[in-house]
Amino acid sequence: MRHCELIESIVHFPAPDNYFPALTSENETSLQALMLSSPGAFLVKRSAASQDRTWKLIEDDLANRFSFQWVLPTKPVPRRVAMVGGRPLFDWERRSYGSRGPFEAAKGLGVSLIVLDRPGHWLEGDTYAHLRDSFIAIDVANEAELPSIIANALEGEAIDAVVTFSDEFVIATAKAAEKLHLPSEAVGAIVRAHHKDKTRQVLNNPNIQTLRLQNAQQISDDPSIIEQLDTLLYPLIVKPCRGGASRGVKKVHNITMLRQALLQIEKDQLSKDGILIETYVDGPEVDANFMLWDGELIFSEISDDFPCTADSANTTIDDNFVETLMVLPSLLPPAELELLRSSLHQDLLRLGFRTGVFHVEGRIQNSSRQYKGIGNVLDLAEVIGGGKSQLINLGPS
Structure with a gap:
């Protein structure tokens, strides 16, 4: 019930091995029996709305949150997973949730997490140690060697998988999984998905004009690029070949705006994997x-x-x-x-x-x-x- 505006606070009921017995009857009314089968309770905020109205809203929210089968008849098999990149520190007041939710979910499912990230990361110390099983400090800035760094750090660890939730580490994590003989989708597929020019090559569409640049200077110095540029119809989209969260992506209507967008991508150091120019598609x-x-x-x-x-x-x-x-x-x-x-x-x-x-x-x-x-x-x-x-x-x- 986290973030439910009608709830004042939540009380957790601890249970041995996180097991709660099923109710023997759907018509059970004994408070003691109900509490033994409940993982917790919540206190409702005082509201200007009527009590019936408040409970109706809470019941609707519960129906949404329990829209699939949360209750398992058997205990999940314990897993040990290595996670590359611990994500930013969460901040409830600013609604920057970081990784607290996934860590708590993993713990609730009996998954032990080993976190690999840079030295000094917020998960390394004792304050948030309860969110992970252990922490391994590695050099995440060395992109070329990162797959080997990850694999070497996990050598000898009994783990079921290695994962990441950070775009910048996905390719390296997949390569490390391959080195460690752990489950993973094909590295080639992951590379194609993370490089927009490679994605466009596979998902070629006749209605989309494309032009790949290695750097901004090519539109002034490279005759073949200049010739291809003259065939493109505005408006165009200019984007880093590899990026995330729409960083560096611009729509341009003329050559002046195009030059500005290219220079901005280089200024923001987003052009190391190339720059893609393509048709802007209007539509939902x-x-x-x-x-x-x-x-x-x-x-x-x-x-x-x-x-x-x-x-x-x-x-x-x-x-x-x-x-x-x-x-x-x-x-x-x-x-x-x-x-x-x-x-x-x-x-x-x-x-x-x-x-x-x-x-x-x-x-x-x-x-x-x-x-x-x-x-x-x-x-x-x-x-x-x-x-x-x-x-x-x-x-x-």
Whole structure:
């Protein structure tokens, strides 16, 4: 019930080995029996709303939070997992949650975590030692040697897997898993997903013009690049070939803005893996989560990703693609949602993925919906006389 605005505080009921016996009857009313089978209780805030109204809201929230089977009939098999990158320190007041949630979830499932990160990381000392099993200090800045550094640090440790939740360590972690003979998706697939130019090569779309640069100077000095640049139609997207959280991504309307965007990417030291220039695709953007098992799609959910400042028609070089609002489920029509599900599933397979949880992004070109202001509300609305919709994959992340 964390972050539920109706709850004052939560009381945890400890139990031996985290086991709570099932109730013998659904009609049980004995407080003692109920408490023995309960992992905890919560105290409700005093509210201006009626008691019945408050409890109705709490029951609705509980129904949402228990929307899948949380209760397991048998205890999970204990696992020991190494995690590369401990993530930033959480801050409840600023709503910067960092990694506390995943660490607590792992502990609740009986997973022991070994954290590998730089010396002096907030998880190294005693203050937050309860969130992990042990900590190994390594040099995470040495990108070229990081796979070997990780593998050497874990040599002899009895672990079931090595994982990371930090974009910058994903490729190195996959290579380390390969060295340690631990489960992992193919390194080649992970590399293709993390380098936007390689993703675009695999997911080639005839409606997307692309041009890869090694550095900003090429648009002035390289005749072949200058010739290709003249064939591109504005507006264009300029982005680092490898990045995250839309860092460095700009929409440009002319050569002057293009030069500015390229220089900014180099100034921010985001160009070491190259720079990609490609067609800007107008249309509703979505974020989607997929679960694959041996290539089969076993779960998906699609949310609407509302327009950001760079989506406006009069974009300046200061505008960006930082996400503003995501709403689940998507308001796109069923036919377009099915197009997203089937196409994105096939794209993940084309990239070389078979099993795992994936976050992907895309836009629907010629969608039957577009964002319109209705009074003071911005939302998707039907377009009269739209063309044939198609998916433009923005890639996995």
